[in-house]
Amino acid sequence: MPQPARETLSADDIIIATGSQPVMPTIPGSDLPGVITSDGAFLLPEVPARAVVVGGSAVGAEWASLFRTFGAEVTLVEMMPTLLPAEDTEIGRALTRSFTKRGIKVLTRHTVTAVEGEDEGHGGLRALVADADGEPVESLSADIVLFGVGRRPNTAGLDLEKAGVHTDDRGYLPVTDRLRTNVPHISAIGDVTGGIQLAHVASHQGLVAAAVVSGHDERIDYRAVPAATFTHPEVASVGLTEAQARETGHEITAARFPFAALGRAHAYGATDGMVKVVADRSSGAVLGAHIIGPGASDLIAEAALAVTHGVTLKGLVDTIHAHPTLGEATMEAAMGALGLPLHTAPVRRRR
Structure with a gap:
């Protein structure tokens, strides 16, 4: 069988995005x-x-x-x-x-x-x-x-060693926060970098890499990456779990608000689940949020914004949320973490 024709391309910069x-x-x-x-x-x-x-x-x-x-x-x-x-x-x-x-x-x-x-x-x-x-x-x-127990990078056959590009012991391409490999002007994005293997992370990496190639001083920040699992019910999260927050030395407050207490969830006929917020006790800064229930993948955006920009529990509570909506659950959970719940029994504040 004849081999397909090969073409040699030249470029000032190369971005590897071969996935996994x-x-x-x-x-x-x-x-x-x-x-x-x-x-x-x-x-x-x-x-x-x-x-x-x-x-x-x-x-x-x-x-x-x-x-x-x-x-x-x-x-x-x-x-x-x-x-x-x-x-x-x-x-x-x-x-x-x-x-x-x-x-x-x-x-x-x-x-x-x-x-x-x-x-x-x-x-x-x-x-x-x-x-x-x-x-x-x-x-x-x-x-x-x-x-569904793991993935491997698509780097075999790329002849990366000929270009001097280093891979780790699993074949992934280590990159800097500017998405550069060890070789100048060769970048990598997406699953092949071995980091957080999510489509929206790869897309954001692509934006950063393109900006860097264009001469801008952009850098990637992974501290507030939202994750969504499209099960029924949906699951979404951002930031630290309760256990991670404690392990990193935070004295925390955590509270949750059930969708069963929301009129909108009852209207949808989907009342299973909750919104949970984790915050630093002294500063009130939101460290993480964890949602299981209807619309979780959409609701996590507010929490991602809070974690990214250091919004406090009070900041969430003071933000007027439309009623009746599913988004009220985030505000209600924040109120519970402050010891000021409106529509559920007071939540024991964890120490």
Whole structure:
């Protein structure tokens, strides 16, 4: 087969944006038909009747939620104590409760150690599950087993070494806060940099890199990156979790406000979930916010602005929020953190 024609391009600056791809773990049976990653899920010709999803972070949780929405019998297996382990633990526990109510079987502190073909011979699979001690506990029947447990950078074949561009031991491209690699005039953005692998982060990196190439002194700041997980219910967060805030030496105050107390949520018929705010006790500065519930991915923008610009709890409370809206939950949570709740019982202020 003839090779495609190659073309040599010259430029003053090069920006590498080759992204990443899902990783398939090397366990017995990972090469069987029906064992897929998130990329393979997009190619499924129909909704599987039975799905085992391995990995309870954003990718796995989103696919588990989607499969269940379309009627599949779903089991979600996560090795950590809660789903969405990068999120505040209260959010992970709340998502587990919501998934369980929807009929998704959630197995935390478990792993899939192997996949086998079913004995009946009609194309089914069995996922072998072990507990936190590695002891076999269950065999799950499935039509597909989806692994959402990691990614690797698309740097193979780029011949980066010929240009002197350094990669780390996983193949990612370390960059400065101006998105420069170790080689002048070669930059990198997106998943290939090995940082926060979110589409909106890659887009913002692109803006910064383009500005730097154009001669501006722009720099990337990752202190207030919002994350959104498009499950049902949605999850979104920004800044520090309660545990992270304590670990970094903050004396904090934290409070939450349930969507069940909002008229707008009742009008939507979606009252599960809450908004949680975490703030520094002495200054009142908002350190983080964590949301599970309707519109979480939209509501997080206000909190991201607060964390980015050092807005205090009082600043959120003093900002008039339209009524009836879901956004009132952020203001109400801030009031609770100040010990001034309007529509819920006073929240014990954590020390």
